[in-house]
Amino acid sequence: MKYKPYDYQEYATQWILDKEKAGLLLDMGMGKSVITLTAIDELMFNYFEVSKVLVIAPLRVAESTWDEEAAKWDHLKHLKISKVLGTEKERINALYTKADIYIINRENVKWLVDKCxxxxxxxxxxxxxxxxxxxxxxxxxxxxxxxxxFMKRVVGLTGTPAPNGLIDLWSQIYLLDGGERLGKTITGYRERYFLPDKRNQHIVFTYKLKEGAEEAIYEKLSDICVSMKAEDYLKLPERINNIIPIHLPKKAKDKYDQLERDLLLPLKDSDIVANTAGVLANKLLQMSNGAVYDENGDVKEIHNAKLKALEDTIEAANGKSVLIFYSYKHDLDRIKKHLKRDDLTVLDTSEDIKNWNEGKIPIMLAHPASAGHGLNLQAGGNIIIWFGLTWSLELYSQANARLYRQGQKQNVIIHHLVAKDTMDEDVIKALEGKEVGQEALLNAVKARVRKMGGNENER
Structure with missing residues (x-):
């Protein structure tokens, strides 16, 4: 296929060519891979500046995205790619294979450094x-x-550089510039730009920005990082967010309320103990989905209301392919058991991605963490169903962007199965308000404790 870049893609490629340290903070679906591969091709065969490139990526992206992207475009087909994946023997063989680009998953970075x-x-x-x-x-x-x-050129690619706040930037930028802009140590970075926020005596849990620090940090990075938002450059189809309210059966809601109230839910053969806010929130989300792990790791089924709603939502898709995100292993097992369909696939391999994009998979199940980065699934469908929700705004955004991205031809419909009067509603509120992670979770739990007339400090 002939590559006809958008203006912003040409700009981003030139950004890499012009800078030995480059950060591309591009929204999901804007073509970071083809932009970077085009720059690599120029640097290798026209500029003669680099000879061996290492790409570090999430495992599924390392398995399929980069080599498929190179094979897709006429001007990149000559690039030789070796995937340093699999067993140690397979990785070593790939490492000593002659190639232009070597791709490794991030879990094996330490192994590679130790090896070389x-x-x-x-x-x-x-x-x-x-x-x-x-x-x-x-x-x-x-x-x-x-x-x-040892490396002359470094490129960092991401759509979410600071999902939990600017405190996360230091180590990322250090890998780009060796500490030139934000300092050589995380301690120095904190002292310059942050003040301690939440703490327990001398232990600091969170930091808040000093006045003017945000602008100062951005100014420090402006010469090596470029940020682009998809809505500013791409005309995407409409994204439709749909909340499907689920009413729990009375018996299930009573059990849910009891656990929320007492942090202890007596079951037939065992007790489920939730003695921290995080554990409590996790248990409540499990119960919202319909089942919960007890202290022995066994699954206790509570209700099937979400399973019925899921079945109805799939039926309403009228034969269109559906991508379902689940949260827990028992969600996956219960969905498979309930639907009883031979045409259901759990996302696991690059072959699954290929079959999905070719329209051969009517229902695909995926955990948001396994489909969170870089996978191109937009050719295979336009309907997402969130069976179980996540507190992670980053995972949520990245997972939705598997379908809602450049190349999508249809409006993307994102269904959320939300159990009424449960922690599900708090998660949706946090995601809609773009709150993040642990802070949103703790705030939600504290709010529910206050609502029930308790004292969160005692919990």
């Missing part, structure tokens, strides 16, 4: 989903930090 050591062979690094390196304590960050000086 000072004989690091790559002169250019591309980090697909840079935000997955937001923790300065993670082994993958520490390993990559060691070999960062």
């Amino acid at each position: 050591g000072k004989d690091w062979p790559f002169d250019m690094l591309v980090i697909d989903e840079l935000s997955s390196f937001k923790s300065h304590r993670a082994q993958r960050f520490k390993a990559l930090k060691k070999v960062r000086p």
Whole structure:
């Protein structure tokens, strides 16, 4: 296929060509892969600046997205790609295969660094989903930090660089510039731009920005990072968010209310204990979906109201392909058992992605964490059903962007199965308000405790 780039894609490719350290903060679906591959091709065969490129990506993206993207476009088909995946023997064979681009999943970054050591062979690094390196304590960050000086060019790609706030930026930008802009240490970064927020004596749990710090950080990064929003550059079909209210049976709602009230739900053979806000929220979301793990790890079924609603929603799709996001293993098992369909597929391999996009899969189940980054599924359908919800705004946004992205021809309908008067409603409210993660969870739990007349400090 002949590549006819949008103006913003040409701009972004040139950004990489012009800068040895480049951050592309592009919304999902804007073509980060083809932009970067085009720049790599130029740098390798016209500029003669790089000879061996390492791409680090989430596993499913590493398995399929980059090599498929190169094979898709006429001007990139000559690029030789080796996927450093699989068993250690397979990874070693791939590593010593002659190629232009080597792709590895982020879980094996430490292995690669340990394997190559000072004989690091790559002169250019591309980090697909840079935000997955937001923790300065993670082994993958520490390993990559060691070999960062050996690479002349680094490109970071992400649509969500700071899903939990600007505190997450330090380690990501360090991998781009070695600490030139935000400092050599996370401690220094915090001291310059943040104040302690929530703490327990000397232990600080969260930080808040100093006055003017946000603008100062953006100014520091403006020469190497470019940010683009899809709505500013792409004409996408309409996205339709639909809430499907689920009324729990009285017996199930009574059990739900009891757990919420007492943090203890006596069941026939065991007790479910929720002694922290996080555990409580998790248990309540499980119960909203219809089943819950007890303290022995066994599944206790509570109701099938969501399963019936899911079946009705699939039927209402009138034969169109449906992508279903589930939260827990027991959700997956119960959905498969309830639907009893031979044409149901659980997203697992690159072959599943191919079959979905070719219209061969009418119903596909996926966990949002396994479909969260980089997968192109827009050719296979336009209907999403959230059976179970997630507190993670990043996972939620990334999962929806598998269908709602460049190349989608139809309006995208996103159904949310929401159990009435349960934690489901708090999650939806948080997602709609773009609240994030643990903070939204804790606020929701505290609000429910207050509503019931309790004292959250005692909980």
